[in-house]
Amino acid sequence: MSAFTHAFASRRSLSASGLLAPLAFATALSCQAAGTHEPAAEQAVPASAASGAARKPMTMDDLRERLAEKLGAAKAPGSPTPYVVRVENKTDGEAATPARKTKANAKAAGRKDSAPEPAGHGEHHPPHWSYDGPEGPLAWARLTPEYAQCGSGHRQSPIDIRDGIPVQLPPIQFDYRPSGFNVLDNGHTIQVSPAAGNSITVNGRRYDLVQFHFHKPSEERINGRSFDMVIHLVHKDAEGQLAVVAVLLQRGEPQPQIQSVWNALPLERGSSLASPVPIDLPALLPQDPHYLTYMGSLTTPPCSEGVLWLVMKQPVTLSQTQIDIFARLYPMNARPVQAADGRLIKDGQ
Known part of the structure; x- marks a missing residue:
């Protein structure tokens, strides 16, 4: 298989597995395994790996291992596949919808969502007054400071x-x-x-x-x-x-x-x-x-x-x-x- 054919097959395999995010890096590694060069990814390979006339050909397991090291993936115990790398679908994550973004941003800013406060919350109601008894005219000025002028006015x-x-x-x-x-x-x-x-x-x-x-x-x-x-x-x-x-x-x-x-x-x-x-x-x-x-x-x-x-x-x-x-x-x-x-x-x- 030619270097181009090997790279193309690798891209199709990664795409089918949902590995679109690390595509460029995976392609570079596959090209180096075939002895070809792709300038955009050359610097991702250590110099020691590029030197030496007789080196062992890179297998798909080697490719997975290097890819896992680069992305910080963990090895799944007991799994037939040594390493599993997933790219999260954003429609299921924290940026799912504009409404979720707004709610998340509001929470991060330390404020409530834009829904209004319940009606009547925080309303001020002056004390009751009357024309006789303990809340009658002689007591108006003492009921609240707001009524002070009832007793002190001239x-x-x-x-x-x-x-x-x-x-x-x-x-x-x-x-x-x-x-x-x-x-x-x-x-x-x-x-x-x-x-x-x-x-x-x-x-x-x-x-x-x-x-x-x-x-x-x-x-x-x-x-x-x-x-x-x-x-x-x-x-x-x-x-x-x-x-x-x-x-x-x-x-x-x-x-x-x-x-x-x-x-x-x-x-x-x-x-x-x-x-x-x-x-x-x-x-x-x-x-x-x-x-x-x-x-x-x-x-x-x-x-x-x-x-x-x-x-x-x-x-x-x-x-x-x-x-x-x-x-x-x-x-x-x-x-x-x-x-x-x-x-x-x-x-x-």
Whole structure:
């Protein structure tokens, strides 16, 4: 057999056995056994093996032994084949698929796979508070550092509004319209979220209506007088500043828009319900546009300050039945009045 024929037969044998990786080295050894030269593999053979006129011809066992030494293969005890060399199929190994690569790389980098964390993991829930008992208003500031301003603030709400300076205040420009709305029983009050597009403008600054809710009795007092209920319409401007319009409620004729809210009350606390009919927001307001104003805070934890309060001077009526409906859910949900601390109060004339 010629050197070329011997090399070709060896390549076919190695290929059939899965020995493609060491092909070049095996071919070089087979060529040297036949006394021929192949420059690409010449340097793989020791010089001592290449010298000498009379040397023993290399057998296939010799070829396997040298190949095993080169590749670090182990001899299989009791096997008819002295050495076994395998080339691992990459489809079964660590680089099987892109997905396995990604997972392996993520593990090597010390991080989890790209799957999201379970919902709710690490969420922060502020402590529960209430309007009476050990979690009532006197304890709010001690429940958590987040509520500290409820006890340490100097511009807290509500207040007894009295001794206001009589001035000509610019009218509140209400841009309210009939709107769809959702009703939420949040565990502290009934809260209404109207559709976007309602706003007020005060002193040239626009505030969008975010939500409104109810308190019983009214949190505000005017010259010491409390009212049956109050609506707080909460607005926010583009910078996140809040302005709250307070509409005082007293017993009298039924209020159709409040009834539309009661009609959409959700059956369970913590749930929300969409009303099938819109609410006429302008009809919630008194006809007299005069108001009192001062700087205060939220009346619930965290009692954040810097809130602009706009308290309408004329009350709106609602029926005793409408008051009783709210009272069955929340008999009392009003924070006690806070110290005025010398704040300036303007009384619009």
